Amino acid sequence: MIKDDPEKDARDDDMSGDEEKHWLVRPETVRWLWRGGLLMLVALVLADFFVHAHPYFQIDGTFGFYSWYGLVVCAAMVIFAKGLGIFLKRKDTYYDDE
Amino acid sequence: MTMSDFPPGLILILGAFLLPLVTQSIRSILILGLPLLTLGLIWSVPDGSFAILPLLDYQLVFVRSDTLSRLFATVFSIMTFAGGLYALRQKRLLELVAVYVYAGSAVGVVYAGDLISLFIFWELMALASTLVLLSADGSASYRVSMRYFIVHALGGVLLMVGILAHIHDTGSTAFTAMSPSSFGTILILAGFLINAAAPPFSAWLSDAYPEASYTGTVFLSAFTTKAAVYALLRGFPGAEILIFFGLFMIFYGIIYALLENDMRRILVYSIVNQVGFMVTGIGIGTQMAQNGVAAHAFAHIIYKALLLMSAGSVLYMTGKRKCTDLGGLFQSMPITTACGIIGALSISAFPFTSGFISKSMIGQSAADESLMIVWFMMLAASAGVFLHAGIKFPWFVFFQKDSGLRPSDPPWNMQLAMILFSGLCIGLGIWPEYLYNLLPYPVAYEPYTVPHVVNMLQLLMFSGFAFFIMLPLMRRTLTISLDFDWLYRRVLPKVLKKIFSQIWATDHKLRQGFIVRLDQVLAFISRQNEGASGLLSRTNHVGSMVMWVSVILAAYLFLSFITH
Numbered sequence: 001m002i003k004d005d006p007e008k009d010a011r012d013d014d015m016s017g018d019e020e021k022h023w024l025v026r027p028e029t030v031r032w033l034w035r036g037g038l039l040m041l042v043a044l045v046l047a048d049f050f051v052h053a054h055p056y057f058q059i060d061g062t063f064g065f066y067s068w069y070g071l072v073v074c075a076a077m078v079i080f081a082k083g084l085g086i087f088l089k090r091k092d093t094y095y096d097d098e
Numbered sequence: 099m100t101m102s103d104f105p106p107g108l109i110l111i112l113g114a115f116l117l118p119l120v121t122q123s124i125r126s127i128l129i130l131g132l133p134l135l136t137l138g139l140i141w142s143v144p145d146g147s148f149a150i151l152p153l154l155d156y157q158l159v160f161v162r163s164d165t166l167s168r169l170f171a172t173v174f175s176i177m178t179f180a181g182g183l184y185a186l187r188q189k190r191l192l193e194l195v196a197v198y199v200y201a202g203s204a205v206g207v208v209y210a211g212d213l214i215s216l217f218i219f220w221e222l223m224a225l226a227s228t229l230v231l232l233s234a235d236g237s238a239s240y241r242v243s244m245r246y247f248i249v250h251a252l253g254g255v256l257l258m259v260g261i262l263a264h265i266h267d268t269g270s271t272a273f274t275a276m277s278p279s280s281f282g283t284i285l286i287l288a289g290f291l292i293n294a295a296a297p298p299f300s301a302w303l304s305d306a307y308p309e310a311s312y313t314g315t316v317f318l319s320a321f322t323t324k325a326a327v328y329a330l331l332r333g334f335p336g337a338e339i340l341i342f343f344g345l346f347m348i349f350y351g352i353i354y355a356l357l358e359n360d361m362r363r364i365l366v367y368s369i370v371n372q373v374g375f376m377v378t379g380i381g382i383g384t385q386m387a388q389n390g391v392a393a394h395a396f397a398h399i400i401y402k403a404l405l406l407m408s409a410g411s412v413l414y415m416t417g418k419r420k421c422t423d424l425g426g427l428f429q430s431m432p433i434t435t436a437c438g439i440i441g442a443l444s445i446s447a448f449p450f451t452s453g454f455i456s457k458s459m460i461g462q463s464a465a466d467e468s469l470m471i472v473w474f475m476m477l478a479a480s481a482g483v484f485l486h487a488g489i490k491f492p493w494f495v496f497f498q499k500d501s502g503l504r505p506s507d508p509p510w511n512m513q514l515a516m517i518l519f520s521g522l523c524i525g526l527g528i529w530p531e532y533l534y535n536l537l538p539y540p541v542a543y544e545p546y547t548v549p550h551v552v553n554m555l556q557l558l559m560f561s562g563f564a565f566f567i568m569l570p571l572m573r574r575t576l577t578i579s580l581d582f583d584w585l586y587r588r589v590l591p592k593v594l595k596k597i598f599s600q601i602w603a604t605d606h607k608l609r610q611g612f613i614v615r616l617d618q619v620l621a622f623i624s625r626q627n628e629g630a631s632g633l634l635s636r637t638n639h640v641g642s643m644v645m646w647v648s649v650i651l652a653a654y655l656f657l658s659f660i661t662h
Contacts, residue, residue, distance in 0.1 A: 041560065052549065067560045073477075073481050075564050077353065078485070088580045089575070091578075
């Protein structure tokens, strides 16, 4: 069973020497993907200058609403799930003795 | 008897029993042909009620053909066809037979025009789906299928009692829109909600579905919950309480999927999430909402099956199902990866996919009714869907760290099924009018406006951004999360065990005490009657006995005289 341990990740990074990594996972590609992604996010926020929706309520018509709302609620859900996990998570062998 | 009098579901149900009797090649033809035959029959039956059988004072209507039943039966047939194509290599005949009976009874449910025939197909669906689970291998399958069956049996009992009470109240068996205001209708609603995986009985779904075979889960994901959505849509449109159930399900699905490590369990939690959107829409209940629910059920069956097909392919090729064991598969499974991503984008309602044109109608209906909190919560949940299914599933299975596994894409039939459904996901997204024409009410809704597309992209892209910056918080662990089933798998057995051991201990004590007392009494009596002078040892004359017998008989005679 492959555990999600840091050593394994380190080994993967070392492998790039002998065995050529897939182009999509090479560090330089990943760097470009990050740059492109961030650029797209900025462009999407700026699009609010040109796109005029008819808001259903008040706040959803304000500048950048959908952008910050998406970011904030997702962060909140991840953190909430993490917190709930403290109480709810059990080893995946928990029910094995049934 | 005309063709309309043949219930469309029976083609699959009866055809299922032919599957084990024929050779492999004929079986393949039947597997693909039966759903197409069903589809043909569905579209050749005009609107109206057919196949009406009298039962005592009531009528059973096995075929009620209208826009809504035709829509659901159409997607059920398409699902069975693609699922059958995907399962062509499935060696377990029991599973294939069960799956086709299951699909046929789901079609039967949506064509049932009265509550009794609805109940018949409802229960057949529960039995057949239990067999699908039972036919999976693994030591867990027996226990899982029994837990699944017990929950559905409970749902069935509630439904049956509800139906009987409702018939008693109204004198009619017709299955039409009701409001949950009487004992009967409340129980009917409860029975429907159990199958829709609403709280507190939501755990049966995430407990059972991931334990089926690689093909079984694909079918299971489609029918039970969506037949329940149909029943709720037909029976309880506008029942406000459903909004609360729906919103709970939406967030329950997201949070649990975020915590989950098993790739197929991530996806089945998101079934609860998606059905939550539909249940909310049914609670809103306007024509726009009902159209949205019907469209979303249609789109959902296809992209959810697609997602589970891609997960099933990974399971089939690697034998692994945990995110902690997977990763980097995109390198050797390009088609599975691409199809999985298309399914993931569709469930996230990405523009130009089927989810975009269906889910947004439900959101629109909430806005139209000025349900501000509902609208904001659904918007948050749309972001959350991208988070837990749209990115999490493909990322942890096909990308993230390299697991070193290099499986190839699955056999051609499985690839073809995935490509077919990917095409449908995108096709419905680009040409929504084909789906809109099938909806129960006329559609005056245009999903592709510039602001809608841009706003949705903003929402989704920033959810994606949140995912990647919070990746350290989402490290996969070898864990499960406790759910409602913990109550009946752990707490209840423990409590019952304690209660019964208490009862047994008390019972034991009482018996011991009684025996001791009895001993004492007997000893006392025997001590009192020791020797020839004792009460039981005395000698009596025969004459006195004869006298007493005649006294008793005289009294008896006297009594019999005065009572007559």
